[in-house]
Amino acid sequence: MRGIHSVERLGASRLIAGAVAIVIFVVFALISAWAFHERAQIISDRGYRTGSNLAHVLAEQTTGSIQAIDLILESIAERLEVSPAMPDHDPIFEQAMRDKLAGLPYVRAIFVIGPDGFITQDTDHPFTPRKNLADRAYFKAHLDNPALGLHIGPPLQSRSTDTWFVSLSRRIGRADGAFPGIIVAAVEVQRF
Numbered sequence: 001m002r003g004i005h006s007v008e009r010l011g012a013s014r015l016i017a018g019a020v021a022i023v024i025f026v027v028f029a030l031i032s033a034w035a036f037h038e039r040a041q042i043i044s045d046r047g048y049r050t051g052s053n054l055a056h057v058l059a060e061q062t063t064g065s066i067q068a069i070d071l072i073l074e075s076i077a078e079r080l081e082v083s084p085a086m087p088d089h090d091p092i093f094e095q096a097m098r099d100k101l102a103g104l105p106y107v108r109a110i111f112v113i114g115p116d117g118f119i120t121q122d123t124d125h126p127f128t129p130r131k132n133l134a135d136r137a138y139f140k141a142h143l144d145n146p147a148l149g150l151h152i153g154p155p156l157q158s159r160s161t162d163t164w165f166v167s168l169s170r171r172i173g174r175a176d177g178a179f180p181g182i183i184v185a186a187v188e189v190q191r192f
Helices: 002-082 091-101 137-144
Strands: 107-113 119-122 164-171 182-187
Touching: 002 091, 002 107, 002 164, 002 182, 091 107, 091 119, 137 164, 137 182
Parallel strands: none
Antiparallel strands: 107 119, 107 182, 164 182
């Protein structure tokens, strides 16, 4: 009989040990799951903060870049205002525009469009084909609204290079209020 009680005790001991092992495993699994969840939450929070910080930096960079382009456009427009009789494709003026363009790596070209819709000054001259741009939204915006400041247009395809760009443009001022044309910066988004 002693052997039967020993076997029963041994079986009960194994059963208890198995139950304890299962309880320990379940507790360990729950602690691991909780720790994994906490770690995932920390990583998610860091990712959100990093993404938010990156978005903020990109917004500031974009704003600064647009302001830099606008300052260049304003300086070119002012130069044209004081020199209304400047000949088309003046080599000195176009070189000065190229020099300004060199400081704007995200801008592919800067060009001036006269009141008839044709380019009169161009950083790409003499490689730009002669095409009328009076139908472009940026040209019409300044033609229709003399008080319009910086105009940022929707993406459009260049007629000279077939690349896509976003136009930043300004109207050239004149004391008599006539429309002398506009100055445009072609910002290629992939460079930005």
